[in-house]
Amino acid sequence: MLFSESFIFTAREDPKTADCTSHKLLLKGCFLYMVSSGIYSYLPLGHRVLENVSNIIRKHMNACGAQEILMSALQPIEMWQKTGRDKDLEEVMFKFKDRKNRDLCLGPTHEEEITEIVAKFLTSYKQLPFTLYQIQAKFRDEPRPRFGLMRSAEFIMKDAYSFDIDEEGLALNYEKMLGAYKKIFTECGLEFVEVKADSGVMGGDVSHEFMVAAAIGEDELFYCDKCKQYFKESGKCCNCKLDLKEVKTVEIGHVFKLGAKYSKVGGAMFLDNKGKSQPVIMGCYGIGVSRILPAIVQTNHDDKGIIWPKGISPFDVSILILSDGAKENAIEISGTLEDLGISTLVDDRPLSAGVKFNDAYLIGNPFVVVVGKNFINSGKLDIEVRKTKEKLCFTKDEAIDFLKKEYGK
Amino acid sequence: MLFSESFIFTAREDPKTADCTSHKLLLKGCFLYMVSSGIYSYLPLGHRVLENVSNIIRKHMNACGAQEILMSALQPIEMWQKTGRDKDLEEVMFKFKDRKNRDLCLGPTHEEEITEIVAKFLTSYKQLPFTLYQIQAKFRDEPRPRFGLMRSAEFIMKDAYSFDIDEEGLALNYEKMLGAYKKIFTECGLEFVEVKADSGVMGGDVSHEFMVAAAIGEDELFYCDKCKQYFKESGKCCNCKLDLKEVKTVEIGHVFKLGAKYSKVGGAMFLDNKGKSQPVIMGCYGIGVSRILPAIVQTNHDDKGIIWPKGISPFDVSILILSDGAKENAIEISGTLEDLGISTLVDDRPLSAGVKFNDAYLIGNPFVVVVGKNFINSGKLDIEVRKTKEKLCFTKDEAIDFLKKEYGK
Numbered sequence: 001m002l003f004s005e006s007f008i009f010t011a012r013e014d015p016k017t018a019d020c021t022s023h024k025l026l027l028k029g030c031f032l033y034m035v036s037s038g039i040y041s042y043l044p045l046g047h048r049v050l051e052n053v054s055n056i057i058r059k060h061m062n063a064c065g066a067q068e069i070l071m072s073a074l075q076p077i078e079m080w081q082k083t084g085r086d087k088d089l090e091e092v093m094f095k096f097k098d099r100k101n102r103d104l105c106l107g108p109t110h111e112e113e114i115t116e117i118v119a120k121f122l123t124s125y126k127q128l129p130f131t132l133y134q135i136q137a138k139f140r141d142e143p144r145p146r147f148g149l150m151r152s153a154e155f156i157m158k159d160a161y162s163f164d165i166d167e168e169g170l171a172l173n174y175e176k177m178l179g180a181y182k183k184i185f186t187e188c189g190l191e192f193v194e195v196k197a198d199s200g201v202m203g204g205d206v207s208h209e210f211m212v213a214a215a216i217g218e219d220e221l222f223y224c225d226k227c228k229q230y231f232k233e234s235g236k237c238c239n240c241k242l243d244l245k246e247v248k249t250v251e252i253g254h255v256f257k258l259g260a261k262y263s264k265v266g267g268a269m270f271l272d273n274k275g276k277s278q279p280v281i282m283g284c285y286g287i288g289v290s291r292i293l294p295a296i297v298q299t300n301h302d303d304k305g306i307i308w309p310k311g312i313s314p315f316d317v318s319i320l321i322l323s324d325g326a327k328e329n330a331i332e333i334s335g336t337l338e339d340l341g342i343s344t345l346v347d348d349r350p351l352s353a354g355v356k357f358n359d360a361y362l363i364g365n366p367f368v369v370v371v372g373k374n375f376i377n378s379g380k381l382d383i384e385v386r387k388t389k390e391k392l393c394f395t396k397d398e399a400i401d402f403l404k405k406e407y408g409k
Numbered sequence: 410m411l412f413s414e415s416f417i418f419t420a421r422e423d424p425k426t427a428d429c430t431s432h433k434l435l436l437k438g439c440f441l442y443m444v445s446s447g448i449y450s451y452l453p454l455g456h457r458v459l460e461n462v463s464n465i466i467r468k469h470m471n472a473c474g475a476q477e478i479l480m481s482a483l484q485p486i487e488m489w490q491k492t493g494r495d496k497d498l499e500e501v502m503f504k505f506k507d508r509k510n511r512d513l514c515l516g517p518t519h520e521e522e523i524t525e526i527v528a529k530f531l532t533s534y535k536q537l538p539f540t541l542y543q544i545q546a547k548f549r550d551e552p553r554p555r556f557g558l559m560r561s562a563e564f565i566m567k568d569a570y571s572f573d574i575d576e577e578g579l580a581l582n583y584e585k586m587l588g589a590y591k592k593i594f595t596e597c598g599l600e601f602v603e604v605k606a607d608s609g610v611m612g613g614d615v616s617h618e619f620m621v622a623a624a625i626g627e628d629e630l631f632y633c634d635k636c637k638q639y640f641k642e643s644g645k646c647c648n649c650k651l652d653l654k655e656v657k658t659v660e661i662g663h664v665f666k667l668g669a670k671y672s673k674v675g676g677a678m679f680l681d682n683k684g685k686s687q688p689v690i691m692g693c694y695g696i697g698v699s700r701i702l703p704a705i706v707q708t709n710h711d712d713k714g715i716i717w718p719k720g721i722s723p724f725d726v727s728i729l730i731l732s733d734g735a736k737e738n739a740i741e742i743s744g745t746l747e748d749l750g751i752s753t754l755v756d757d758r759p760l761s762a763g764v765k766f767n768d769a770y771l772i773g774n775p776f777v778v779v780v781g782k783n784f785i786n787s788g789k790l791d792i793e794v795r796k797t798k799e800k801l802c803f804t805k806d807e808a809i810d811f812l813k814k815e816y817g818k
Binding site: 005006007009030033035036039040041042043044046047048050051065067068069070071072073074075076091094095096098099102104106113116117120121127130132137139141143153154 | 414415416418439442444445448449450451452453455456457459460474476477478479480481482483484485500503504505507508511513515522525526529530536539541546548550552562563
């Protein structure tokens, strides 16, 4: 992609509406557009990151045998009246009537709908187990939308639902999902904590949250500096007895053993191997997909901009053309890398080196290849590693080999 | 994918709610679930087809240099008051208030929002041209939702928007998009017609519709049997003077030259090369992504089920295991094909050949590989070509070569 042809228009000034670093950097770097308080659109850079995160999630969900679906955002309110959650979630639901006076809402979550779907198709234990998931916009009328994508009225969520014959099957699926979540968050470059949590409005009795420590967090955990361990309750560390420190955290995932709560009410029953009717045993597994973006940025940046992890960044490599004479060579390097499956953003704009470096740092691709006069004179180019600030001087072939190795191509 | 582990539960009976063949087959084949009138969820098979169609669209949009974004579904009503289209589209808009009494609607289309976004970033002619697109759920309170995904309240649309310095630039982009549309619909296996159309509520003065002739269509065209040509008005063919025949059609795409209508109102202005402020010249280009599914099915089926075109089908190949002894071989063939990038659905269920063939025809993958007793005895398997009903007898290696060739691998 040529920068001159892209829809990337970074801001020089800090945006006034930003209430935290991650949000500031996502707005400034032209990743996001604020439509209105709590409502955002993803611009090309933001969309690329969102897709990268989504595809990592898909990879690990599919590896667990989960099958992707796409449920409706529009839901009849009757669906919620059956479980009584129309009352529990009343405050955050967007509700309205259609022209036929039908009461509808926008799905804030999809336990009710998935249970209805499964109830329609499930008859026998022979069909079990299975897991379904989707990546979809969810809607919640937040009392205090803030921190950009951290707490917004419209957000992208991955929600998976497992269906088993019994609690043993659920336990297996639950463990499988916990394993997949660790892989997903690790691949997203997040330092996360897994903590036992309350099930709250979801019901069920076992639940785990995945949290990222961040200054802007809204939830509290307690941390032992010595044992490097997190706790849900304050007080003293159960290992070393030292006082626990309060830490703000952001929830990026939450998994629940739901048991038969929804299947009983929704009539998702099956005949077991003795011919007896049983409610299917469910688990549900959420990831705040859009929230992962600010969670990464909040913990991966410096004063110049974002430092995206490899595989998450909008492009793998930024290539800066710092001399007109180097343009052809830069385009050639870009072509070679693209053919290898390494994506490039080539800054071909007639602007100063300073502006180009600033934008490259702000956008935050992991490697910045600098092709300038030095390349014309001596055939050498520089690669800056965004994270370590390391500067490497290479010939063209060495540079390509280096990047091939970095991206396992 | 093993059938026994999949969420594919086909129906024996025709669903009562289906009001046309495509809808009947999509429900019966477990592609879709009806949540409520006009509201659907995509089950794993439907989701796979939807993704295949979306990825064909993405390929051709990206080849035009269009950049993918994702706008919000929630929109403040003020956005629509500026263009006056809150009145024009009042009847189909879902409108509601949030807890802060803010008036919101669900985007029935996104000209207003994209214009606001571009207005924020556009300053100079040097930034132009560019084209942005998204694939996203849209919401319209349909007076008569019917024919399943053909006319539903929540549907998936690809909407692209081009931005140019002048009408000449727009003309170029418009032609490029017309070209991309023809490639997209051809790759989707659709026999389509391109006709000049009214701009209606969109404004602008040039517009083309892409239509598929289908018995269930809601729009009318007029056709000359002799010249094989479509016309918008009834009467006589302007070539051969024969009477035109009335034909029902379904709209699958619509492109508009919008000119400066939205940019003037939305303040999407730029300084031209003489330093004069000008409104950006816009085009918009829609494809009814979810509508493409029934459009394909309506024109690609037989009495046994769907006949998906290659590249659209949920899987490339169905593999039926018709003898227990053949299971291992079938799994091995599946593995070989999957490694080649040819996706397979292996019917490993302990069911009769009749049931397996019925489901394979209903699901409609282009090739059905039959591995049974014959394979154990003589090393031969059958491939049925779903479209031509041709039956080919091959050794394993011949079969793999045949499928490699069919899928250009």
